[in-house]
Amino acid sequence: MTTAPAQGNDDVVRLDKVSRHYGTERNRVVALDDVSIGFRRGTFTAVMGPSGSGKTTLLQCAAGLDQPSAGSVVLDGQELTGLDEKELTRLRRERIGFVFQAFNLLPALTVADNVALPLRLAGRKPERGAVDAVLERVGLGSRKSHRPGELSGGQQQRVAIARALITRPAVIFGDEPTGALDTRTALEVLRLLRETVHRGGQTAIIVTHDPVAASHADRVVFLADGRIVNELYGASADAIAERMTHLGAWGDPAAAGFAEGVV
Known part of the structure; x- marks a missing residue:
């Protein structure tokens, strides 16, 4: 296990004192509570926690899909607080790639057209050869004329990753991106994401x-x-699983001393 790198100014995503509350004052639910964290360029971060811990809310706030109740979010140098929905939509199309558990491919479109879709929605044409290049990068260069229904689940997720990469985003967000895949296919997709980060310079x-x-x-x-x-x-994986089993202790101040000693 390596030590944590020093915090620098190379954060592609930065949350400062972000809180997110739902409901009224009487029945308030706190999804995020004064969270500050940075995600540096060219790094791959996994966010874990029990159900209801705030994982998805953190991702949604970081991606501009949800508005924090307090605090600030900066993505690729752009402060998200105060942007209207049109500005947020433009930012998401240009600087963010999304990969979800559901592949969210359009069944009537070819693989190539699915990959090019984010650019076309933004009113842009793919650069010559760009779609072919990104499909080669995910190992699907020979499948560009196929439709999603003709592909395996792992191949469809590779198409989704290619679609996320086509805009050359600063950051890729994934919500359980391997949750619908078998173990072997999931490992292939994870290796591809890791390679994308370390060779392509994206943040995941x-x-x-x-x-x-x-x-x-x-x-x-x-x-x-x-x-x-x-x-x-x-x-x-064993160290991560062991740490997960003790997460409840961190939520209990009386048990904090015990939790800090868990490996």
């Missing part, structure tokens, strides 16, 4: 419940009760 942030998936990341961030309670760097 995924939410996952799977310690094996998280072990492919450079850093694993753990949430409990809307707060970041711990991080691991270069950790094995």
Whole structure:
């Protein structure tokens, strides 16, 4: 296990004192509670935590899909607070790639057309050869004329990754991107994401419940009760799973001393 790198000014995504509340004052639910964290360029981070810990809310706030109740979010140098929906939509199309558990491919379109869709929605034409290049990068150069129904689940997720890459985004967000895949296919997709980060310079942030998936990341961030309670760097699946079993202790101040000693 490696030590944490020093915090620098190379954060592609930065959350400062971000809180997200739902409901009224009487029945308020706190999804995120004063969270500050940065995600550096060229890194792969997995976010983990029990159900209701705030994982998906953190991802949605970081991606401009949800508005924090307090705090600020900066993505690729752009402060998201105060942007209207049109500006946020433009930013997401140009600077963010999304990969979800559901592949979200349009069945009537070819693989190539699905990949080019984000550019066309933004009113742009793909550069000559760009779609072919990104499909080669994910190992699907020979499948560009196929439709999603003619592909396996793993191949469809590769198309989704190619679609996320076509705009050359600053960051790729994934919400359980391997949740619908078998173990072998999931590992192939995770290796592809890791290669994309380390060779292409993108930043990847995924939410996952799977310690094996998280072990492919450079850093694993753990949430409990809307707060970041711990991080691991270069950790094995076993170490991540062990840490997950003790997350509840961080939410209990009386048990904090015990939790800090858990490996």
